[in-house]
Amino acid sequence: MEWLNGSRRRWASLLTLFCVLCLLVTPAVTVKHENFKTCDQSGFCKRNRAYADAAISTSKWQSPYTLDSSTVKFEKGVLTGMVTKKLVNTDTKIRLPLKITFHESGTARVTIDEEKRQKGEIELRHGSKARKERYNEAEKWAIVGGTAVSTGAALNKDAEKGSTRVMYGPGSKFEAVIKHAPFGVQFKRDGETQVKLNDRGLMNVEHWRPKVDKPEKEVKEGEEAVVAESDKDAGEDESTWWDESFGGNTDSKPKGPEAVAMDVQFPGYQHVYGVASHAGPLALKETRGGDGKYSDPYRLYNTDVFEYEMDSPMTLYGAIPFMQAQKKDSTVGVFWLNAAETWIDITKSTSSANPLSLGIGGTTSTETHWISEAGLLDVFVFLGPTPQDVIGAYGELTGFTQLPQQFSIAHHQCRWNYVTDEDVKDVDRKFDKSKIPYDVIWLDIEYPEGKKYFTWDPLNFPDPIAMQKQLDDHERKLVAIIDPHIKNEGNYHIVDELKSKDLAIKNKDGNIYEGWCWPGSSHWVDCFNPKAREWWKSLFRYDKFKGTAKNMFVWNDMNEPSVFNGPETTGPKDNLHHGNWEHRDLHNINGMTFHNATYDALLARDKEEDKHNVRPFVLTRSFYSGSQRLGAMWTGDNQAAWPHLEASIPMVLSMGISGYPFAGADVGGFFGNPSKELLTRWYQAGAFYPFFRAHAHIDTRRREPYLAGEPYTEIIAQALRLRYGLLPAWYTAFHEASTTGAPIIRPNYYVHPGDEKGFAIDDQLYLGSTGLLAKPVVKEGQEEQVIYLADKEKYFDYFDFWQYEGPGMVSVAAPLENIPLLMQGGHIFPRRDRPRRSSGLMRFDPFTLVVVLGNSGDAEGTLYLDDGESFDYQSGSYIHRRFKYQAATATLTSEDVGTAGKMTKEYLKKMEKVRVEKVIVVGAPDGWKGKKEASVSEEMAGKSAPSRKVEMEFHAKADGKAAWAVVRDPGVQVGGGWNIAF
Numbered sequence: 013m014e015w016l017n018g019s020r021r022r023w024a025s026l027l028t029l030f031c032v033l034c035l036l037v038t039p040a041v042t043v044k045h046e047n048f049k050t051c052d053q054s055g056f057c058k059r060n061r062a063y064a065d066a067a068i069s070t071s072k073w074q075s076p077y078t079l080d081s082s083t084v085k086f087e088k089g090v091l092t093g094m095v096t097k098k099l100v101n102t103d104t105k106i107r108l109p110l111k112i113t114f115h116e117s118g119t120a121r122v123t124i125d126e127e128k129r130q131k132g133e134i135e136l137r138h139g140s141k142a143r144k145e146r147y148n149e150a151e152k153w154a155i156v157g158g159t160a161v162s163t164g165a166a167l168n169k170d171a172e173k174g175s176t177r178v179m180y181g182p183g184s185k186f187e188a189v190i191k192h193a194p195f196g197v198q199f200k201r202d203g204e205t206q207v208k209l210n211d212r213g214l215m216n217v218e219h220w221r222p223k224v225d226k227p228e229k230e231v232k233e234g235e236e237a238v239v240a241e242s243d244k245d246a247g248e249d250e251s252t253w254w255d256e257s258f259g260g261n262t263d264s265k266p267k268g269p270e271a272v273a274m275d276v277q278f279p280g281y282q283h284v285y286g287v288a289s290h291a292g293p294l295a296l297k298e299t300r301g302g303d304g305k306y307s308d309p310y311r312l313y314n315t316d317v318f319e320y321e322m323d324s325p326m327t328l329y330g331a332i333p334f335m336q337a338q339k340k341d342s343t344v345g346v347f348w349l350n351a352a353e354t355w356i357d358i359t360k361s362t363s364s365a366n367p368l369s370l371g372i373g374g375t376t377s378t379e380t381h382w383i384s385e386a387g388l389l390d391v392f393v394f395l396g397p398t399p400q401d402v403i404g405a406y407g408e409l410t411g412f413t414q415l416p417q418q419f420s421i422a423h424h425q426c427r428w429n430y431v432t433d434e435d436v437k438d439v440d441r442k443f444d445k446s447k448i449p450y451d452v453i454w455l456d457i458e459y460p461e462g463k464k465y466f467t468w469d470p471l472n473f474p475d476p477i478a479m480q481k482q483l484d485d486h487e488r489k490l491v492a493i494i495d496p497h498i499k500n501e502g503n504y505h506i507v508d509e510l511k512s513k514d515l516a517i518k519n520k521d522g523n524i525y526e527g528w529c530w531p532g533s534s535h536w537v538d539c540f541n542p543k544a545r546e547w548w549k550s551l552f553r554y555d556k557f558k559g560t561a562k563n564m565f566v567w568n569d570m571n572e573p574s575v576f577n578g579p580e581t582t583g584p585k586d587n588l589h590h591g592n593w594e595h596r597d598l599h600n601i602n603g604m605t606f607h608n609a610t611y612d613a614l615l616a617r618d619k620e621e622d623k624h625n626v627r628p629f630v631l632t633r634s635f636y637s638g639s640q641r642l643g644a645m646w647t648g649d650n651q652a653a654w655p656h657l658e659a660s661i662p663m664v665l666s667m668g669i670s671g672y673p674f675a676g677a678d679v680g681g682f683f684g685n686p687s688k689e690l691l692t693r694w695y696q697a698g699a700f701y702p703f704f705r706a707h708a709h710i711d712t713r714r715r716e717p718y719l720a721g722e723p724y725t726e727i728i729a730q731a732l733r734l735r736y737g738l739l740p741a742w743y744t745a746f747h748e749a750s751t752t753g754a755p756i757i758r759p760n761y762y763v764h765p766g767d768e769k770g771f772a773i774d775d776q777l778y779l780g781s782t783g784l785l786a787k788p789v790v791k792e793g794q795e796e797q798v799i800y801l802a803d804k805e806k807y808f809d810y811f812d813f814w815q816y817e818g819p820g821m822v823s824v825a826a827p828l829e830n831i832p833l834l835m836q837g838g839h840i841f842p843r844r845d846r847p848r849r850s851s852g853l854m855r856f857d858p859f860t861l862v863v864v865l866g867n868s869g870d871a872e873g874t875l876y877l878d879d880g881e882s883f884d885y886q887s888g889s890y891i892h893r894r895f896k897y898q899a900a901t902a903t904l905t906s907e908d909v910g911t912a913g914k915m916t917k918e919y920l921k922k923m924e925k926v927r928v929e930k931v932i933v934v935g936a937p938d939g940w941k942g943k944k945e946a947s948v949s950e951e952m953a954g955k956s957a958p959s960r961k962v963e964m965e966f967h968a969k970a971d972g973k974a975a976w977a978v979v980r981d982p983g984v985q986v987g988g989g990w991n992i993a994f
């Protein structure tokens with residue numbers, strides 16, 4: 013297995029040493045911690061952590077929440093009842109309506125509201141106009157399906173007194189055991205408890221209470237205003253309940269304290285994943301301090317974190333409050349549907365299975381504590397048992413990723429900024445001259461006049477149409493940035509309309525909110541307002557946004573929203589949105605509503621004016637659960653530093669298992685100048701991001717791949733050609749993601765859920781269902797790569813067919829020009845091998861099929877293909893084939909797995925001449941030695957035509973490399989039925 017020679021190895025370790033020295037002299041740029049809150053600086057987080065500490069340290073802690081048995085009703089898959097919270101030392105009981113919904117899909121949902129706020133029987137402070145209810149519209153934005161209520165769910169009559177049991181899910185294998193006092197729910201699968209809610213008693217719904225200010229004269233010096241004793245628990249610390257200041261901004265908190273929190277336990281589960289996005293490992297760390305652990309909870313509060321740091325639970329630009337837990341052969345999960353600021357504490361405990369075994373065979377459990385500032389307590393529970401079952405069920409609720417246009421999964425070239433239209437045309441020509449494929453060039457914030465979106469700078473971009481025309485000549489596209497901040501300047505038609513139509517976000521007093529962003533003084537469009545979305549739609553029409561052509565698409569940045577002078581670089585929490593919801597309530601959804609409005613605008617642009625409905629492409633920085641329906645995301649402003657390259661892989665993997673697979677990181681690193689080696693390695697890694705864009709800050713040197721010089725330029729070009737060659741496999745993986753929610757790049761645990769040893773591995777990835785396993789080099793000077801193989805299967809080097817055998821670690825040579833990439837036996841994947849300038853020019857290119865034979869000798873794979881741009885696939889205009897190789901008959905067959913629609917025939921006709929030009933069989937049987945022919949038989953009008961002979965070459969095993977065979981030009985259609993017998 014080991015085939016590096018000694019001298020190369022020593023050289024590699026010398027380089028490693030050298031790079032350690034480099035790191036010591038690289039100036040470190042880090043996030044300004046003082047700009048962002050820790051849990052301790054966030055009142056509700058601090059209170060709930062203190063609550064947890066009190067609960068955990070008190071041996072007889074009893075949660076004060078009780079489900080009143082007399083109120084429990086179960087009807088048609090929905091259980092309702094009244095949970096009450098008893099306050100210490102008083103008879104006051106706070107009423108919290110409970111609803112548990114059992115869905116047909118096997119997903120259960122537990123929702124808790126607060127009666128007083130629900131009915132509006134509360135008073136707001138500071139004369140606020142904000143809504144009184146707890147925010148109940150998160151589902152309106154996040155949920156699009158999977159909510160059919162289960163007709164089969166039924167009460168289990170065996171329930172012990174003081175509890176209610178509901179059997180539900182596929183084959184009624186799931187059960188919810190609802191304990192009444194204290195209130196808690198345990199979810200079981202096949203009789204075994206998988207998820208427990210409020211078992212540790214950390215549930216906390218901060219009920220409304222009036223702030224009672226003592227009459228002026230009675231307040232003595234050093235004494236503070238207090239709440240009426242009847243409304244508060246004895247000894248409660250009121251210091252963080254009201255107005256809260258941070259970094260010079262004061263939050264008026266007109267609704268007082270209103271957090272919701274709950275503990276969610278995963279008994280027997282060692283690992284949890286998800287709650288994207290954070291710059292840390294895929295398998296989440298513990299957060300309550302200790303060696304190598306975090307001391308702050310994972311935070312979800314979308315914001316513009318300048319120069320974010322590595323290995324941190326700090327918040328980033330987007331929030332997906334969905335978590336999965338993994339143990340051997342079992343995956344479960346929860347989705348905490350709440351759009352307010354949220355913190356999640358994670359701890360683990362190990363107990364020995366048998367008290368006599370003294371710790372041997374102990375099981376680890378994971379405990380989590382979810383804390384949100386406002387809104388409903390609303391949690392969905394998924395019982396698996398596979399990773400795909402959980403991710404698929406979450407995807408059914410929040411939607412699957414859109415099937416993107418093909419260009420958008422090819423190579424993107426971005427920079428802040430290409431400064432003129434001539435500059436863009438020049439870069440475009442230089443890519444061609446150096447024969448480097450790319451599909452899209454991007455414009456950052458400098459193209460509009462004075463940062464006024466929907467305009468062009470007349471001096472620098474005098475002829476945007478000619479620029480787009482040149483790009484279109486090679487089927488290339490332009491993406492231009494459009495952000496939600498609108499410059500506050502006279503005679504700018506967009507801001508004039510925003511104001512006159514009253515479509516902007518308001519401040520706490522109900523006046524238009526003004527803050528600072530790129531253009532200086534700005535206002536923000538409120539996309540929670542249906543009228544604002546309608547207006548936004550109209551702005552992208554070709555006759556309104558002059559200078560835009562059909563090959564222009566959009567990038568939404570700064571949509572957290574980023575506000576330079578706002579608290580934590582975002583909007584004040586007491587700002588008001590449409591319907592008078594406070595910004596606090598819906599903050600994490602804000603970015604998604606803007607992304608959604610832009611998506612709809614692009615859809616309308618083509619439908620209304622062109623009748624040619626191409627699929628929109630909109631990149632977003634901020635996101636929430638559901639954003640995957642709208643377009644791609646990227647991991648924001650990273651740095652040209654090795655640790656950022658390394659972190660990008662777990663970050664993108666994490667997006668994939670969080671239902672948002674169309675993800676990538678800025679190739680090359682946004683801030684700073686990468687060394688040529690780093691840049692090259694980054695392209696090699698980027699070739700495995702679902703969203704593959706190079707980007708750079710305005711202060712950096714130009715770094716388009718043709719500038720790198722040899723050997724770098726050629727090595728980068730090879731990585732790009734690898735991506736382009738595999739585009740059919742990527743597109744097939746996107747199709748799978750768009751129909752099942754399956755991740756596009758997949759971590760080890762997803763592919764091998766029974767392999768405990770691989771659960772924390774997050775530096776290598778599988779591409780879709782192709783069996784391709786990549787582990788890009790992410791360390792300076794590294795010349796070999798150790799890859800983990802989880803199963804007893806054959807793996808082959810993608811480039812030279814070197815054969816490896818799992819399970820275990822294998823070492824692969826990785827000098828700069830090599831991308832460690834293996835093919836797992838048992839798969840077939842499609843490729844297109846002719847180098848082109850852009851993916852659009854590959855439309856009618858022939859295919860290569862790579863058949864990789866493993867231990868069983870059989871192999872299987874799929875190809876999905878359509879026009880790559882329109883919605884015609886929804887009418888059957890596509891090709892979907894399954895290829896199967898069977899060892900018993902030594903035959904490769906192609907079968908149709910599509911469903912015919914009204915446009916199927918037309919598309920097949922159009923693709924008639926597109927053939928399979930090559931079939932490569934890797935790991936071919938030794939018995940084929942001496943064979944020179946294979947026989948092909950095609951299906952014509954449903955019947956098999958007489959078979960014909962085609963030439964075949966066989967290459968025997970040599971030097972550790974597998975035997976392989978190739979059939980050139982079997983003369984079969986990619987969209988047809990046929991078989992090839994070897």
Ligand SMILES: *[C@@H]1O[C@H](CO)[C@@H](O)[C@H](O)[C@H]1NC(C)=O
Binds near residue numbers: 608
């Ligand atoms: C965008 O939002 C609107 C309004 O909520 C919704 O009807 C539509 O389905 C959303 N679009 C997508 C693609 O999710």
